[in-house]
Amino acid sequence: MPALDDTDIKILNALQQDGRLSNAELAAKVNLSPSACLRRLHLLMAGELVAGTHLVLDQKMVGYPGTAYVFLTLDGQDRKQLDAFEARIKLIPQVQECYLLAGQADYLLRVVYKDSEDLERLHSEVLTRLPGIRRVQSTMTLRTVKRTAMLPL
Amino acid sequence: MPALDDTDIKILNALQQDGRLSNAELAAKVNLSPSACLRRLHLLMAGELVAGTHLVLDQKMVGYPGTAYVFLTLDGQDRKQLDAFEARIKLIPQVQECYLLAGQADYLLRVVYKDSEDLERLHSEVLTRLPGIRRVQSTMTLRTVKRTAMLPL
DNA sequence: AAAAAATGCGTATAGGCGTACCCAAGGAAA
DNA sequence: TTTCCTTGGGTACGCCTATACGCATTTTTT
DSSP states (O other): OOOOOHHHHHHHHHHHHOTTOOHHHHHHHTTOOHHHHHHHHHHHHHSTTEEEEEEEEOTTTTTOOEEEEEEEEESOOOHHHHHHHHHHHTTOTTEEEEEEETTSSEEEEEEEESSHHHHHHIIIIIITTSTTEEEEEEEEEEEEEEEOOOOOO | OOOOOHHHHHHHHHHHHOTTOOHHHHHHHTTOOHHHHHHHHHHHHHSTTEEEEEEEEOTTTTTOOEEEEEEEEESOOOHHHHHHHHHHHTTOTTEEEEEEETTSSEEEEEEEESSHHHHHHIIIIIITTSTTEEEEEEEEEEEEEEEOOOOOO
16 A cells, blocks of 8 residues: 555544535645545555445435344354355345454454344344354344444544 | 435546546536536535545555554543543644544554554554553454555445 | 316536646656 | 755646526326
8 A cells, every 4th residue: 555644634533423425625624735635545455455435324214223243153164154155244234344253153243223122133034043143142232332434643 | 415416426436536627527426517517516615515635645655554443441431531541642643543432541543654663663652642542452463464444436 | 167276307508627638847867 | 966856836627516497297286
């Protein structure tokens, strides 16, 4: 990755906060002319550094007020079984994140749900029926204290 | 919140995938004239539904390849102590998420780190020194299987 | 059932913005 | 010192955004 100077960092931080800033607004924020700003922007966007820019919706407002973490234990750990499991997990929209933990057979999921009934359904009708699942343990969250996508630069 | 029809959902889904789509591109995607599309877009953006749009960077590329989950146990559970803790947590950039769990004294954090040394520092020099902390237990992730911000609509 | 009101699309137009290109200035390399 | 390379500013052109207006369809009212 290319070296980032202070201006690049200012640009990235501004766009982390508001990804729909126009180039003109951005240029004003970082004290650059629009043309110079746009050139840097294009280089940054073309680089490997940026994963994308996304609209983020209010979880409550779209009907998914609940967030839970789910620990999954698989009974086998061979490659083929893990791949099958992971392919399936990626298709479940309510699963927002999935990490492989130590031991090659434990996964951690973050799921969103509409209400307790929905979580129960997700738990018993979807997750437990995934291939090779031995154990499903959910931890509900009571409140979101902090949630950010701002990486420190 | 206002009722969403199919076109609204198409717009939101398109912007969840690519938040920098221009109105013209968006209009083409959802089979609408630019003006009609823009009108809907403004209404949606002004509503409570949208939390914002953000540039998301590649964690590895910006030097934070590691993700860990940290369970925190506090020794007191009075309101004042929790507020003090939460205010401090919000100021730590490496803490990407923080949830209150059941029991009013357990928190779950998702943190990013540069290397094991960095995680160790975060663990022993930052988190354990937060006010009212009794126990800090970290769980490292080996691999990110899935990570999305797409909420099902 | 007819009329009126409301909702929402498309077209048109003016102005602003994104885009590409050129030039200038500063610093590094030879 | 000369040349090259990097990076910022300026300008011209074309597209996009924004707003107003007219029209069609649906819904409400009487």
